[in-house]
Amino acid sequence: MREFSLPALYEVPADGNLTDLIRRNAAQHPEVAVVARKQGGEWADVSAADFLAEVQAAAKGLIASGVQPGDRVALMSRTRYEWTLFDFAIWSAGAVTVPVYETSSPEQIAWILGDSGSVACLVETAEHSRAVESVRDRLPALTRVWQIEPQAASAGSAKAGPDAVASEAVRSGAVEQLTAAGADVDDATVEARSSTARADSPATIVYTSGTTGRPKGCVLTHRSFFAECGNVVERLRPMFRTGESSVLLFLPVAHVFGRLVQVAAVMAPIKLGHVSDVKALTDELAAFRPTMILGVPRVFEKVFNSARAKARASGKGKIFDKAAETATEYSRALEDPSGPSLQLKLRHKLFDILVYSKLRAVLGGLATHAISGGAPLGERLGHFYRGIGFTVLEGYGLTESCAATAFNPYDRQKIGTVGQPLPGSVVRIADDGEVMLHGEHLFTGYWNNEQATQEALSDGWFHTGDLGTLDADGYLAITGRKKEILVTAGGKNIAPSVIEDGIRGHALVAECMVVGDGRPFVGALLTVDEEFLPRWAEERGKSGLAHEQLLHDEELLAELQRAVDDGNALVSRAESVRKFHVLNTQFTEESGHITPSLKLKRGVVAKDFADEIDSLYV
Numbered sequence: 001m002r003e004f005s006l007p008a009l010y011e012v013p014a015d016g017n018l019t020d021l022i023r024r025n026a027a028q029h030p031e032v033a034v035v036a037r038k039q040g041g042e043w044a045d046v047s048a049a050d051f052l053a054e055v056q057a058a059a060k061g062l063i064a065s066g067v068q069p070g071d072r073v074a075l076m077s078r079t080r081y082e083w084t085l086f087d088f089a090i091w092s093a094g095a096v097t098v099p100v101y102e103t104s105s106p107e108q109i110a111w112i113l114g115d116s117g118s119v120a121c122l123v124e125t126a127e128h129s130r131a132v133e134s135v136r137d138r139l140p141a142l143t144r145v146w147q148i149e150p151q152a153a154s155a156g157s158a159k160a161g162p163d164a165v166a167s168e169a170v171r172s173g174a175v176e177q178l179t180a181a182g183a184d185v186d187d188a189t190v191e192a193r194s195s196t197a198r199a200d201s202p203a204t205i206v207y208t209s210g211t212t213g214r215p216k217g218c219v220l221t222h223r224s225f226f227a228e229c230g231n232v233v234e235r236l237r238p239m240f241r242t243g244e245s246s247v248l249l250f251l252p253v254a255h256v257f258g259r260l261v262q263v264a265a266v267m268a269p270i271k272l273g274h275v276s277d278v279k280a281l282t283d284e285l286a287a288f289r290p291t292m293i294l295g296v297p298r299v300f301e302k303v304f305n306s307a308r309a310k311a312r313a314s315g316k317g318k319i320f321d322k323a324a325e326t327a328t329e330y331s332r333a334l335e336d337p338s339g340p341s342l343q344l345k346l347r348h349k350l351f352d353i354l355v356y357s358k359l360r361a362v363l364g365g366l367a368t369h370a371i372s373g374g375a376p377l378g379e380r381l382g383h384f385y386r387g388i389g390f391t392v393l394e395g396y397g398l399t400e401s402c403a404a405t406a407f408n409p410y411d412r413q414k415i416g417t418v419g420q421p422l423p424g425s426v427v428r429i430a431d432d433g434e435v436m437l438h439g440e441h442l443f444t445g446y447w448n449n450e451q452a453t454q455e456a457l458s459d460g461w462f463h464t465g466d467l468g469t470l471d472a473d474g475y476l477a478i479t480g481r482k483k484e485i486l487v488t489a490g491g492k493n494i495a496p497s498v499i500e501d502g503i504r505g506h507a508l509v510a511e512c513m514v515v516g517d518g519r520p521f522v523g524a525l526l527t528v529d530e531e532f533l534p535r536w537a538e539e540r541g542k543s544g545l546a547h548e549q550l551l552h553d554e555e556l557l558a559e560l561q562r563a564v565d566d567g568n569a570l571v572s573r574a575e576s577v578r579k580f581h582v583l584n585t586q587f588t589e590e591s592g593h594i595t596p597s598l599k600l601k602r603g604v605v606a607k608d609f610a611d612e613i614d615s616l617y618v
Contacts, residue, residue, distance in 0.1 A: 004426070004427055004474035008227075009235055010231045010233070014199065015198050022048070023194075025266070025269050031048070032243055032269065033046065033047055033048075034046065034047070034051055034266065034270075035051050036272070055085060058086060058089035059090075059182070060183075061178025061182035063190065064185050065120070066144070067090075067095050070202075072118040073095045073121070075122050076109070079251065079275060083253045087262070094194070098112060099259070100121075109132055110139065113132075113139050115207075118139075129145060132145055146174035146178065147173065148173050149173055200223055200444075202220070202444075205218065206218045206220060206255075206256050217448070219446070224440065227441040228403060228441040229267045230267060233267055233268050235407075235423055236371075239292050239410060240264070245268070245292060246289075247270060248275060248285060250274075250278055250295070250299075282362060286361075286362075291368075292369055304381065308320050312539065319354065328384050332383055335415075352388075355388075360390055368389065371393050371395055372392050380502070393410060394415075395408065395418055396478055400462055401422075401437055401442055406422060418476050419475060422441060434467060437461065465482050467480045467485075479495055484497075487518065488517075489519055499514055499576070502568075502569070503563050508528055508533065508536060508560060510529040510530070510586060511527045511594075512524055513600055520617065522577050523616035524581075528560075561580075564577050564580055581615060583612065587605065
């Protein structure tokens, strides 16, 4: 057994709650822009004083509508300004926020709202309203539904229920409705409500993505967020400069990682922007120009693959590939005491002019650092991005740990690890290799699920289910997940993540899932990147082939074999993929094969593609 800890850098308040942050910001930095929102297609700053006023106006509406201290209020929306506004408004009314992914099915909505006992729900669109309305008869506690986007007076869900808003007001959105409803509530009332929640009161119930079984509601307190975000901000303080730094949030705020970004930005405070549509991310990065980016590995993979594809389409593929090799070589040389050679420095400087500066411009031009979480980043991408002058700091965490429980410090990064423990917390590696956590940032239990709570928490230690190692400096490396370890018929234990990351590094590969539990050898299911495939086909004069024909094209299969070979090079022969099957589909959240945080639902994939897996072993 081995463990490592770092002293806390932030003193968690003895009491109080997260609404203290917005009142502090308004008092100390009233004119500083703490949020930016899109208005008329342009980014408009919102000062700390104005943000507090808008939050309190919405909170008054919640109070006037009957929301009581401790009540659960669901929030179902894409990432947008109103998400952050209503999150703090719910807290200011003394209530508890229950995030719901905007892609959730009616069945998932029914489970989360029913299990949490939510009394009210804020949704974004008419489609969301209809989804809630379709399961309304199964939610006896739910009395009110507000819709963020304005809607027609005939829309059913907003008027449903005995306490619904009058039809004349339905034409306006939730912000206007709640502001109007709370017009007669005085400031003293909302101030009193804002102080009802204590540090150990629940701030939110975040339902796990549910890679297996029904989602469980993780209860995170105000103390959890103070400990988490306070120590993240202090350890990365040069990246959180009030009045100078900014972050563009495009992750789902319903996910705990997105929530970390939101609360940390308010805590610092730095300017926070929101992007609802990831397809518009490139344009918004150029317009907003954040100084810091937070994302998941798939985003950074996409940026790399898109840049490489464009270079090849314009006849500059060899230049890009050489630049990528140089970036990786340069990054690795930074870890050598002698540093990069003069020749390497000159080559790096040339490619900085030709390639790297253009890539940084795609990312907004101002950001020098990013934080990546949610899934393994891998050494390949880590070295490439550091080599182009855009350092991606990998971290690790779970919903139960209020997001990051370990992360790479900006000044002592170790690529290939997920960094050191969150200051003020402890990481322990059990005798069987399981990662265990201890600290104030941890959840207090699963809502309405004492049995699951007892299984996960023991004497203050959270059993993550992940496998890992700690080096002498306390850097954590995640080697796999206990439930995802494959054991071949020959008794070989296989951790899928390393080889999957290697195979996904190829531009043609969208997703890869290694299989082989109880089988004679390791196989893999592959999906082809639908964005890159047409470019690849055009380059080779195969544009006339149908999609199905392309997937069986010998040249394409040979290219995918090279991707598999790249992955195999990272592991032993016994762990290597011997055969693969190309699926004529994509793993998406809508198909039920990945979670909203882009994690594979391995059990669902294995069940849905059982025949394809069996075909590998015929």
